[in-house]
Amino acid sequence: MLAELLAAWISRQRWFGGKGRPIDQLSIDSDVELTPGLRHLIVAVWQDDSRDRYQLLLGERTELPDRLNHALIATIDDIYLYDAAHDPDRTGWLLEGMAHDETRSGLRMRHVPGVEIDTSPRSLVLGAEQSNTSLVYGDAYICKLFRRLIPGINPELEIITTLAARNAPHIAQPYGWIETDLDGTDTTLAFMQEFLSNANDGWDLALASVRDLYASMPEVSAAEAGGDFAAESERLGIATARVHRELAASFPTDVVESHEVKRMAEAFRRRLGRAVAEVPELRQHVGALEDAYHQVEQLTNEVFVQRVHGDYHLGQVMRTPTDWVVLDFEGEPGQPLAERRALSSPLRDVAGMLRSFDYAARHLLAGHPEAAELEPRAQEWADRNRGTFLDGYVAGGGRINRGDAALLRAFELAKAVYEVVYEARNRPTWLPIPLAAFRPR
Known part of the structure; x- marks a missing residue:
């Protein structure tokens, strides 16, 4: 039932890459509980014999605040299911996980060696959501969630961390990332950098x-x-x-x-x-x-x-x-x-x-x-x-x-x-x- 509801919802999202084509099938490849009321999902979407995979932070609440109505996915057994990337009460796990190098059921959260991550700021999704979703934490960090997942290390993570290690100018400093194994390959799920609040x-x-x-x-x-x-x-x-x-x-x-x-x-x-x-x-x-x-x-x-x-x-x-x-x-x-x-x-x-x-x-x-x-x-x-x-x-x-x-x-x-x-x-x-x-x- 959840897979069918997600298929109807995902086709309307700006970051969904298969617009204009019917979804033949959606399956849930991974479902990891991060904290009570927050799950990390990787879903596979089949269209025209091709498969794309996407990640979703799935929130669960018995009551949904008005501020999250736009993020509602469905209601099952009086439980509101929603896109928790828009919920600052849930997204603190990103900072906590990276700050403490946590690993949960194949999700590896890491910080750049030598940096400290302040876990107190609350998140806000940037309005210009395109192929990814970016969360800004106060005036300190911006964390990019890569919605469509491609097996491998994202070039942005690879390049920025390498240049930062050389103290290269003209880049925003990296702070941390989240990864998992996809098809046996280290795959980047999210990347967090310095937020240029005065730029x-x-x-x-x-x-x-x-x-x-x-x-x-x-x-x-x-x-x-x-x-x-x-x-x-x-x-x-x-x-x-x-x-x-x-x-x-x-x-x-x-x-x-x-x-x-x-x-x-x-x-x-x-x-x-x-x-x-x-x-x-x-x-x-x-x-x-x-x-x-x-x-x-x-x-x-x-x-x-x-x-x-x-x-x-x-x-x-x-x-x-x-x-x-x-x-x-x-x-x-x-x-x-x-x-x-x-x-x-x-x-x-x-x-x-x-x-x-x-x-x-x-x-x-x-x-x-x-x-x-x-x-x-x-x-x-x-x-x-x-x-x-x-x-x-x-x-x-x-x-x-x-x-x-x-x-x-x-x-x-x-x-x-x-x-x-x-x-x-x-x-x-x-x-x-x-x-x-x-x-x-």
Whole structure:
């Protein structure tokens, strides 16, 4: 009975990855009592002969406070069952377990050696819940519950703990994690870091700068507008290069020979073909894209590869009172773990941030009555901040030579092709944003 109720509930959750497809079967693979009134569940969801597994903190109460009504799953025998991640009266076990390195029925709760965890703060779920659920404890910690479970150590845990051991800058300090065995493999269930309570989101700061420019007189340039972001973009470039250097020093690196680079260009071309078939607006830009990919195929030099962020954009960085901090090193959550841990060119991250600057510049134009008049200002803002970011990246030790520039452009255009398909499927009014990437610069 519980499995049937969970199947009906889980399909409505934002973090559920199988939306739009019927659930053929849900089974409970693991059910561990953590404390009275709190159970940890791992459930397997079958859809179209494929299986995904998710974790759930299942709360039990004889009375449910109004503040938890939104988290209700079902009622069985006068017992309210609910998503206890939203219940600060139950989530203290996360802190307690990590602080004391507890192990319960295969759940291993650990803290980073040398740190102490204050178990007194109460939790609050962040509102921007996506593929994971993040709990903030006071102004001290943020704990990310990985809802969809993939066997293996999460790249974010692996990277952040390794960089912290080197005293690397530009990261939020790690405090602890929770793991279990899944298919005989150590698998990360949760990861807790320092909560940057006095920091500002990079995307929000960039949008504030764009708003200031749009609100200024037409003759005022992006450099003269009150919210000019260029200095911050340059500092972010320096920070990005430093993070790449730390990753290269901490994990294996390699070089990719020219024939492998050609395979990369072929993969870009195949994705373009599929995208054009789905979004006809791309067809007029195929020639320019083919030229960019051909430039990569002509490269004869080896390409340096290393561990990278993998999903880098303005929403993944925070500006503290002293500097930029990079977050969310888990890569693209929808990709297989092996791909997220694979070595890649650091230019992939650089390209992701360049695309993010374009998005920030044009985000406010979607549906704007004066979009056509503001487009040149958007382009000016994007060009200025892209340029200063690249200047900072080079100043910070990042390498972009002539051959690298061709590869960077190909990465950027391939990312824009992906964005075109995404926007066409999910936000058609935003389609002009990635399409603008194919204009000559």
